[in-house]
Amino acid sequence: MVDLLSVLASGILVGTVYAYMAYGLGLIYGVLRVVNLAHGAFLTLGVYVTWWLNTTFGMDPLVSILITVPLGFALGATVERTLVFRLRDSPPVTTLLLLFGVWLIVRNALYLIFGGADRSLLTSYSLESLAVGPLTLSIPRLIVSAFSLLGFVVLALMLKRTWSGLALRAVAQDREAAALSGVPVNRVWAVAFGIGSALAMSAGSLMSLFYSVTPEFGARFLLKSFCVVVLGGLTNIGGILVAGIGLGIAEDLTAFYIHTGYRDVVSFLVLTAALVMRRADSD
Amino acid sequence: MSSFTRRHLFLGVGALGGLALIAPLLLANPYSSRLAQLLFMNVLLASAWNLVGGFAGQISFGNASLFGVGAYATSMLWLAGFHPFLTMPAAALLAALYGVAWGWPCLRLRGPYFAIATIGVAEATRIVANHIEAAGGASGLTLPLEQDLGPVLLYALGAVLAVASVLVSAAVRRSRLGLGLIALREDAQAAAASGVNVARQQVTVFAVTAALTGLAGGYYAVFTLYVVPEKVFGFDLSISLVLMVLVGGIGTVMGPVLGAGIYLFLEQFVLASLADIHLAAFGALLIFIILLEPRGAAPRLAQFVRLIRRRFG
Numbered sequence: 001m002v003d004l005l006s007v008l009a010s011g012i013l014v015g016t017v018y019a020y021m022a023y024g025l026g027l028i029y030g031v032l033r034v035v036n037l038a039h040g041a042f043l044t045l046g047v048y049v050t051w052w053l054n055t056t057f058g059m060d061p062l063v064s065i066l067i068t069v070p071l072g073f074a075l076g077a078t079v080e081r082t083l084v085f086r087l088r089d090s091p092p093v094t095t096l097l098l099l100f101g102v103w104l105i106v107r108n109a110l111y112l113i114f115g116g117a118d119r120s121l122l123t124s125y126s127l128e129s130l131a132v133g134p135l136t137l138s139i140p141r142l143i144v145s146a147f148s149l150l151g152f153v154v155l156a157l158m159l160k161r162t163w164s165g166l167a168l169r170a171v172a173q174d175r176e177a178a179a180l181s182g183v184p185v186n187r188v189w190a191v192a193f194g195i196g197s198a199l200a201m202s203a204g205s206l207m208s209l210f211y212s213v214t215p216e217f218g219a220r221f222l223l224k225s226f227c228v229v230v231l232g233g234l235t236n237i238g239g240i241l242v243a244g245i246g247l248g249i250a251e252d253l254t255a256f257y258i259h260t261g262y263r264d265v266v267s268f269l270v271l272t273a274a275l276v277m278r279r280a281d282s283d
Numbered sequence: 284m285s286s287f288t289r290r291h292l293f294l295g296v297g298a299l300g301g302l303a304l305i306a307p308l309l310l311a312n313p314y315s316s317r318l319a320q321l322l323f324m325n326v327l328l329a330s331a332w333n334l335v336g337g338f339a340g341q342i343s344f345g346n347a348s349l350f351g352v353g354a355y356a357t358s359m360l361w362l363a364g365f366h367p368f369l370t371m372p373a374a375a376l377l378a379a380l381y382g383v384a385w386g387w388p389c390l391r392l393r394g395p396y397f398a399i400a401t402i403g404v405a406e407a408t409r410i411v412a413n414h415i416e417a418a419g420g421a422s423g424l425t426l427p428l429e430q431d432l433g434p435v436l437l438y439a440l441g442a443v444l445a446v447a448s449v450l451v452s453a454a455v456r457r458s459r460l461g462l463g464l465i466a467l468r469e470d471a472q473a474a475a476a477s478g479v480n481v482a483r484q485q486v487t488v489f490a491v492t493a494a495l496t497g498l499a500g501g502y503y504a505v506f507t508l509y510v511v512p513e514k515v516f517g518f519d520l521s522i523s524l525v526l527m528v529l530v531g532g533i534g535t536v537m538g539p540v541l542g543a544g545i546y547l548f549l550e551q552f553v554l555a556s557l558a559d560i561h562l563a564a565f566g567a568l569l570i571f572i573i574l575l576e577p578r579g580a581a582p583r584l585a586q587f588v589r590l591i592r593r594r595f596g
Contacts, residue, residue: 035395086574092395093342097525098573104566112559219518223406226399261414268407275400276388 002134007252013141015248017206019241020148021221022228023155024199030172030235031192034084035092038099039225040218041106042072042197046204048110051121051213060123061208062147068201076197077190084193085186103218110215119213126209140209147206151199156237168192172235220264227271230278288457295450302442309438316434320506322547323441324499329527329539329546330448331495334488336525337534338461340468341390341485344521345401348385348408349378349493351516353500355412358424358510367432367505368440371498378497379490386489391482393471402518409516423511426504437506444502448495453536455491460484468534526565529572532581541580 021043028036046068053059053067079102087095128139159165170178171188179185204217211217224247232243247267255263309319328350335341353374360370389400413421432440455461463484466474475481504510514520523546531542549568554561572579 035399083570083574090577091340093340093398094573094577096395096398097342097529098570100522101566101569101573104569105563108560108563108566111562223402226403230399259414262410265407265410268403268410271403272385272389272400272407275392275396275403 003256006135007256008249009135009137010141011249011252012245013137013145013248014252015245016145016148016241017203017244018224018228018248019232019244020151021200021203021207022225022232022244023152023237023240024196024203025225026229026232026234026236026240027168027199028193028196029229031168032080032084032088032189033092034099034193035096036099036193036196037096037222038079038102038106039196039200040222041103042076042200042218043204043207043221043225044110044215044218045075045106046072046201047208047211047213047217048114048204049201050205050208051119054121054123054208061121061205062143065147065202065205068205069198072198072201073194075201077194079197080190080193085189088189107215107218114215116215121208121213123209138210144206144209148203151202152237152241155199159237164188164191168195223271224267227267227274230271231274291450291453295446298446298449299442302446306435306438310434313434316438317506318547318551319438320441320502322544323445324502324506325527325543325547326445326540327448327495327499327502328524329531329543330445330452330536331492331499332524333528333533333535333539334452334455334492334495335390335464335485337528337538338456338468339464339485339488340534341393342398342525343401344398344518344525345385345403345405345408346492346496346524347516347518347520348405349382349496350500350503350520351408351412351510351512352381353378353497354504354510354515355418355424355500356497357501357504358426359418361426361430361504362424367430371501374497374501375494376497378500379494382493382496383486383490386493387486390485390489401521405516405518405521409512409518412512412516419511421512423509423514426508426510428508431508432505440505441502444498449536449540451491451495452539455488456536460488464488465534522565526569528579529569529577530579532579535579535581538579538581541584545580 024042025036025039028034028039049068049071050061050064053064054061079099083098083102084095087098123140125139125143129136130139130142131137159169167178167183167188168191170181170183171185171192175185178188207217207221228240228243228247231246232240247270250270251263251266254266308315310316328346332343332346336343356374356377357367357370360373361367385404389397389404392400412418418424455464463474463479463481466477466479467481467485471481500515503515527542527546528539529542530545531540532538549564554564557564576583
């Protein structure tokens, strides 16, 4: 019973981060109708920037979010302006391939700069834990989970309350109608890609607290992000949160009761099953 | 098959004859015969991918899962005592079965959804393959070196497989099935409305793709004598197919052949000296093609040939 409870608790904690990590992908899809295969690149960049700031300046990963968010925004908006924008009337698969090219370049750059070795980031609280009744909860996971939830609240408020949020939602709903009502669609696209990338990079900052830092980081979590977004409904904040937690729990149950090696299989199978069941057929 | 004309047979025999003529050149040393083997494998893989990826426009990032099944089928049967040639049909059949098993549900998806689903399937397959102890687990299988078929037989096998795959591709292109797929690519709803059984046609052609990809896997096992999950089920393999076809010319019969050749050339001669930026070079190539030459090299080459003919013919 205690086993099951602690598996559930850890699944929930990881799941909130999964949801946060995936949200940028959903936002970009919702607004631009673009499948951002470069999402993995931004996740990995976030992890490396955070790791580098930590080892060079001793900066705490949570503080480095202040850097990864604007950096992610700038990089994302640049990619949109220089590359994605050119393909705005092409079939979605071409943009997908283009962004895949971006990912390959970033991955290679990281290999060149940092090498392929697994690195990890240690803080004073990395190994701390908190006893709650019979459960032992890891402090970094609690913190990261809390930050993810906070990020969600900020994002939800932004989308609901600000003018930019309104413009984003308008373009997501109907690009032409939004353009006719005077929404600067081009700028909204760049902003959406920027926000999506900022979310991904800051997710990297958070995740650096308990995942190892390698150039392959993004490959692993890109697919999990897809899984969460497809399960949760592309731009539905609540749905994505539930899906993230669901995936976190399912993975931890598999790792604990079946085999740790099969942890990652869960997300791939769930992803495919979810896609097929949704029969999402919009081209 | 009515769409398989005598002309095709002619061209096929001609191509094989040509390959036989230049065989002594390519078999001159171990390196050039390895290049020929890789070229045959690439042609087979790219033509197979193009059946569904090019004609139907369903981009698969998961063909490594089929290649791996073929490679393992051949390896395990060979180790069980069967002659490598006899293992080839099994490789094709098992890969086709596996392809239909996941293609049947996934091909109902279109565009980016299908592409993502294939990544999911292929990665799941790779992880599971790493854990199957009976198949050697993560360290893979080593095949009996002393039973190596030798360069001549390997060359002949590769040539036959490669030429056959191009003929299959030409036949599919001209058949009702192929026309249905192209209609589907251009407008799925209109195709369905004009009586194309969208789901069944795609699955049928995907089974052919899978069988050919499985054969390529079997061939790979036979000439490398070593299969390991990270390689034969690897994501890099799936991407290289997409690149080959895009470079050569997607949705054409000769595009994949051309692309397979260009890709091999780039991989062996250009990237060998740029090993450190291998991935980035592929990424840049991908971006370049998508932005500037989305139809690949084949239309350019056709243009060039026409130009030459006009001038000299």
